[in-house]
Amino acid sequence: MRITARPLAPDEIDYELITLSVTVAALALLIGWNALHLPWPICAFHALTAHPCATCGATRSAIAFFHGQFMTSARWNPLAFAAYCGISIFDSYALIVLITRARRLRVTQMTLLEKNIVRALVVAMLALNWIYLLAHTRNFA
Numbered sequence: 001m002r003i004t005a006r007p008l009a010p011d012e013i014d015y016e017l018i019t020l021s022v023t024v025a026a027l028a029l030l031i032g033w034n035a036l037h038l039p040w041p042i043c044a045f046h047a048l049t050a051h052p053c054a055t056c057g058a059t060r061s062a063i064a065f066f067h068g069q070f071m072t073s074a075r076w077n078p079l080a081f082a083a084y085c086g087i088s089i090f091d092s093y094a095l096i097v098l099i100t101r102a103r104r105l106r107v108t109q110m111t112l113l114e115k116n117i118v119r120a121l122v123v124a125m126l127a128l129n130w131i132y133l134l135a136h137t138r139n140f141a
């Protein structure tokens with residue numbers, strides 16, 4: 001695996017612009033939804049089983065995160081909290097490279113073993129997060 005810094009190629013997908021745009025749109029939707037006091041979606045898995053799914057609490061985690069209540073955010077859904085931290089860091093990087101037209105960081109030359117390790121880590125993090133949510137049952141309804 002190599003991490004390289006290079007200019008964006010003319011036919012290359014601009015991941016920084018796409019990610020930053022999606023994040024801004026999602027944040028605007030979250031703020032608008034909250035401001036209009038619309039009802040939050042109910043988890044179908046929780047409604048059927050009375051147990052949280054792997055993403056239960058992610059919305060409340062996001063609301064706490066954007067209010068600066070990071071411990072509350074982490075308690076609602078640790079994996080969602082980690083994702084919000086990662087997205088915040090990536091979006092900060094994306095904003096800087098888009099404004100300054102700096103070189104883009106790219107991960108290249110990943111071996112099959114490295115890809116499989118990443119896949120296994122993602123599955124393990126999802127499983128551990130779900131175990132945490134099942135062990136710390138809250139009112140997810």
Ligand SMILES: [Zn+2]
Pocket residue numbers: 043044045046052053054055056057
């Ligand atoms: Zn759920």
